[in-house]
Amino acid sequence: MSTETHFQETKNIPRHVAVIMDGNGRWAQAQGEDRLFGHSNGVDSVRETLKCAREFGIKFLTLYAFSTENWARPKTEIDGLMQLLVASIHNEIDELQANGVRLKTIGDVERLPKDCIESLKEAIETTKNNQEITLVLALNYSSRDEIIRACNRLAEKVKTGLLTPGDIQQKDLENVLDTANIPDPELLIRTSGEYRVSNFLLWQLAYAEMHFTQVFWPEFRREHFIEAILDFQSRERRFGKTSDQIS
Ligand code: IPE
Numbered sequence: 475m476s477t478e479t480h481f482q483e484t485k486n487i488p489r490h491v492a493v494i495m496d497g498n499g500r501w502a503q504a505q506g507e508d509r510l511f512g513h514s515n516g517v518d519s520v521r522e523t524l525k526c527a528r529e530f531g532i533k534f535l536t537l538y539a540f541s542t543e544n545w546a547r548p549k550t551e552i553d554g555l556m557q558l559l560v561a562s563i564h565n566e567i568d569e570l571q572a573n574g575v576r577l578k579t580i581g582d583v584e585r586l587p588k589d590c591i592e593s594l595k596e597a598i599e600t601t602k603n604n605q606e607i608t609l610v611l612a613l614n615y616s617s618r619d620e621i622i623r624a625c626n627r628l629a630e631k632v633k634t635g636l637l638t639p640g641d642i643q644q645k646d647l648e649n650v651l652d653t654a655n656i657p658d659p660e661l662l663i664r665t666s667g668e669y670r671v672s673n674f675l676l677w678q679l680a681y682a683e684m685h686f687t688q689v690f691w692p693e694f695r696r697e698h699f700i701e702a703i704l705d706f707q708s709r710e711r712r713f714g715k716t717s718d719q720i721s
């Protein structure tokens with residue numbers, strides 16, 4: 475039975491998939507190209523992954539596009555990434571709209587360059603009523619930064635009497651995270667053979683299944699996405715219970 479046939483017969487599709495798109499630079503450098511060549515080729519992988527996710531009925535796809543730590547990279551690479559973001563939004567917006575894709579961001583987006591903020595805001599506004607799938611871009615995102623910003627919002631609520639110290643619940647924190655109203659990812663994919671979380675969705679990944687692949691992000695295609703979904707479907711998610719209690 476081919477992977478494809480097997481996949482289509484199964485029903486257990488994650489509602490939310492998160493991806494650490496990694497390996498653009500190494501992929502480009504291995505062929506003697508500039509790191510930015512890797513990033514621009516990575517856009518094709520984004521397009522294909524989004525298309526598959528829609529087709530498979532996944533409702534949320536979160537992509538780690540730029541971390542707060544990535545500001546430490548050479549300025550030319552950062553500038554190139556930001557330009558690529560603006561160009562990609564410009565090129566893809568009609569397609570997103572036609573396919574019912576709602577765009578969202580997580581991360582401290584206000585600290586991105588002005589033109590990035592503007593094109594993001596416009597695309598978010600244009601696509602806000604779309605319902606097929608939500609594409610969440612993590613931009614200037616790190617989980618610790620998100621949690622600290624959330625703590626400040628909680629403190630503000632305590633100050634104004636909306637919350638009482640000693641009575642703060644998980645839901646209260648979740649409501650002030652950037653991911654408020656987004657369900658936790660059930661599956662995390664990381665490409666390029668790195669086995670780490672790199673400050674991504676630390677709270678939200680509490681019970682996610684992890685799938686690691688050696689493939690560099692610019693080479694990530696439908697077959698690799700299916701492989702990840704199949705891997706997810708082969709897992710027994712116990713949430714702390716025993717195997718007997720699950721079956
Ligand atoms: C991921 O690829 C994209 C971003 C972090 C923006 P990298 O640029 O990290 O590529 P490698 O890991 O150096 O190969």
Ligand code: IPE
Pocket residue numbers: 494495496497538539540541544668670672
């Ligand atoms: C994680 O990749 C961030 C993104 C994919 C945007 P990095 O390449 O920045 O992570 P490390 O440095 O290898 O942990």
Ligand code: MG
Pocket residue numbers: 496497498
């Ligand atoms: Mg990397």
